[in-house]
Amino acid sequence: MQIFFFSLVLCFVLISSQTLEEDKKALLDFLSSFNSSRLHWNQSSPLCHRWTGVTCNENGDRIVSVRLPAVGFNGLIPPFTISRLSSLKFLSLRKNQFTGDLPSDFRNLKNLTHLYLQHNRLSGPLPVILSELKNLKVLDLSNNGFNGSIPKSLSGLTSLRILNLANNSFSGEIPDLDLPKLSQINLSNNKLIGTIPKSLQRFQSSAFSGNKLTERKKQRKTPFGLSQLAFLLILAAACILCVSGFSFIMITCFGKTRISGKLRKRDSSSPPGNWTSRDGNTEEGGKIIFFGGRNHLFDLDDLLSSSAEVLGKGAFGTTYKVSMEDMSTVVVKRLKEVVVGRREFEQQMEVIGMTRHENVAELKAYYYSKDDKLAVYSYYSHGSLFxxxxxxxxxxxxxxxxxxxxxxxxxxxxxxxxxxxxxxxxxxxxxxxxxxxxxxxxxxxxxxxxxxxxxxxxxxxxxxxxxxxxxxxxxxxxxxxxxxxxxxxxxxxxxxxxxxxxxxxxxxxxxxxxxxxxxxxxxxxxxxxxxxxxxxxxxxxxxxxxxxxxxxxxxxxxxxxxxxxxxxxxxxxxxxxxxxxxxxxxxx
Structure with missing residues (x-):
């Protein structure tokens, strides 16, 4: 019995090895048709780890992905090479110079889910064999020279999510493609005529631009002479304007009050907390420290008398946008829950201030007193990623x-x-x-x-x-x-x-x-x-x-x-x- 199981295991290993060797032979046959200096495939090197653009499955016994974009291939896609990779799921040959028809033997790639052939010089009618690739989720054949009609048989690709046939020479009418999972389509810049099928009318008009399509039926008018969509958009815009106007008034009226109320915590008899340059005198309330060797001309009173608005509140404090009289804008962050003393605070600010890079928000200055700890940053008008x-x-x-x-x-x-x-x-x-x-x-x-x-x-x-x-x-x-x-x-x-x-x-x-x-x-x-x-x-x-x-x-x-x-x-x-x-x- 042990000999039997050992024989089974040995047989499985030999079959897996032979299958991987067959995949390797298919790729070498494919490469032999071209003279590409960007690939360094060597038959003696490990296929799954050393071959550029090649990925194997977890077991390391089959090729599942081939990504070879813009490596200088030109001419026909050699038949009976790529199509021998029966476990292939992902194929990208985009941005090369392939010409001619799509090989009919691609029908053998039954497991293929992603096919990227855009930006080549492929031509001819779209082969019906594509409809046999039932697992296909992404099909991008844009920027080629394909012509003829778009086959109705593409409706058989029920798993398809993305279809891009833009910038080709397809003609005739757009078939009614019943693709339930389709989330993106682009048929722009072809020679298509007729109307957009009902099944595709949910997509933006830009997906069909650059063709000779007739307009969709006009929408029913409201009593005001506007389409229902236009009427609803105008109504929504009016509501938004009202809310925005009210928000602007609230920010304008209360923005400055909030920052001054937060920062002024001293008696009227106490001297103001002056922000002076590094060479300036230290006041009782603390001093502002500027970075970059520049002599800034604003102090705390300038900030408090400037227009300000709350940008947000976070775990580390409240952030304000402050527009200065000289038209410059800075961000002031009032830090809360600081648990270190003045010395450690200043040491950390010095390290932060010395971190200068175009992709790091610049710390312009900082301020430390018993009541307030502030950090002054550059302002980014485009806002945050969030x-x-x-x-x-x-x-x-x-x-x-x-x-x-x-x-x-x-x-x-x-x-x-x-x-x-x-x-x-x-x-x-x-x-x-x-x-x-x-x-x-x-x-x-x-x-x-x-x-x-x-x-x-x-x-x-x-x-x-x-x-x-x-x-x-x-x-x-x-x-x-x-x-x-x-x-x-x-x-x-x-x-x-x-x-x-x-x-x-x-x-x-x-x-x-x-x-x-x-x-x-x-x-x-x-x-x-x-x-x-x-x-x-x-x-x-x-x-x-x-x-x-x-x-x-x-x-x-x-x-x-x-x-x-x-x-x-x-x-x-x-x-x-x-x-x-x-x-x-x-x-x-």
Whole structure:
């Protein structure tokens, strides 16, 4: 009996090895048709670990992903090569110079879920064999030379979520594609005629622009001569204007009162708390310390007499936007729950003030007295990542963040955090990374604010750490955060960028078996079920561009950052390189 089982195991190993060898032979046959200097595939090197763009399954016995964008391939896609990878799920050959028809033997790729062939020179009619790929979720054939009609047989792709056929030469009428899971379609810039089928009328008109389509039927008019949609939009806009006007009056009337009321805590007979430069005299109430060697010309009275509004209240204090008489704008943060003395406070401010980087919010000055501890920062007019991601969701006037903007935000924030971790001889930490502490500069790159405050403030309650969704599981005292817990928090921000979901609200609303589940845990569970596409923000998926491949890469980076064991998390320098490499191949 033991010999029998041993023989079975040996047979299984031989079959697996032979299958992997067959996959390797198929790829080598594919590569032999081209002369590409960017790939260094070697038959003697490990296939699953050393071959650029190739990914194997967990068992390491089959190839499941081939990603070869912009590597210089040209000519026909060689038949009976790629199609021999029977376990292939993900294929990207975008941004090459492939010509001719799509090989008919692609029908053998029964397990394929993602097919990216955009930005090539493929031509001819769309082959009917595509409808045989029943597991296909993403099909991007944009920016090619395909012609003929769009086959009705595509309705058979019942798992399809994204269909991009833009910038080709398709003609005829758009078939009535009954695709229940379709969340994004782009048929723009073809030669299509007729009307938009009822099944596709839920998508934005931009998805069909650049064709010769006739207009949809006009909507029924209201008694005022307006369409129902226009009437409702006008009514909604009027309501919003009323609310906004009332809010503006409240801010204008009470904004300055609130900041002056918070800061003035002295008797009228006491001298005012003057803010002087580093070389100035120290008053009884404390002094303001400026950074950067500049001689600032405002003091506390200037701030209190300027127009101010409350930007927000957080665990570390209240933040005000202050518009000075010289038209400049700064942010003043009044710190609460400071648990260190003057000396330690000033030492920490000095370390923060010396952390200068374009992706780190600049600490301009600080102020310490018995009653008030203040930090003065640069002001970012584009607001925070939290506001851009979650503000006005579901409102018709909201301008969503596209994928390019989110990638720039992630890149900038990673650069900023890498600089922070270099401070204090490589031991500096942030301690409170979240989307409301990441601001957007003029080019939409992320800039990290509120750095280094966690170590001088009272530790946040354990319940706050658990429900915020940002803190690493090992952190029980926020004053004892580490660089690895910073990486965890940054990973949550990456997941927030990808999903559009707030970690705090996710922790409250998503439960499994009666227990709360934070954003990171929810994404792990979804990805484990191979429902990766379900996690992405619909605001990104509804925009054209075909960036899901890059989003999947960012998702893997985010999941690595939120590893439950801190020793398994990458350093932020490694994270930064991975993010910057997402588009490396395309820019070579």
């Amino acid at each position: 506001e851009m991601l979650h503000g006005n969701r579901g409102k018709y006037h909201r301008v969503p963040l596209d994928w390019d903007a989110r990638l720039r935000i992630a890149t900038g924030a990673a650069r900023g955090l890498a600089k922070i971790h270099e401070g204090n001889n490589g031991k500096f930490i942030h301690g409170n990374i979240k989307s409301s502490n990441i601001f957007l500069d003029s080019q939409c790159y992320g800039c990290i604010g509120d750095i280094g405050l966690a170590t001088i403030m009272r530790s946040l309650p354990q319940t706050t750490c658990l429900t915020s969704g940002y803190h690493a599981p090992e952190i029980t005292d926020t004053r004892r955060s580490t660089q690895f817990s910073d990486v965890y928090s940054f990973g949550v921000v990456l997941l927030e960028l990808l999903t559009g979901k707030s970690p705090a609200s996710q922790a409250d609303s998503v439960t499994t078996e009666g227990e709360n589940m934070d954003l990171a845990s929810w994404i792990r569970s979804v990805v484990a079920k191979e429902w990766t596409g379900e996690v992405f923000d619909m605001e990104i998926l509804s925009q054209s561009g075909g960036f899901e491949e890059e989003m999947v890469e960012m998702l893997q980076i985010g999941l690595a950052c939120v590893a439950l064991k801190q020793q398994e998390r990458p350093h932020i320098a490694q994270v930064l390189k991975l993010i910057e490499d997402i588009r490396t191949i395309d820019t070579e």
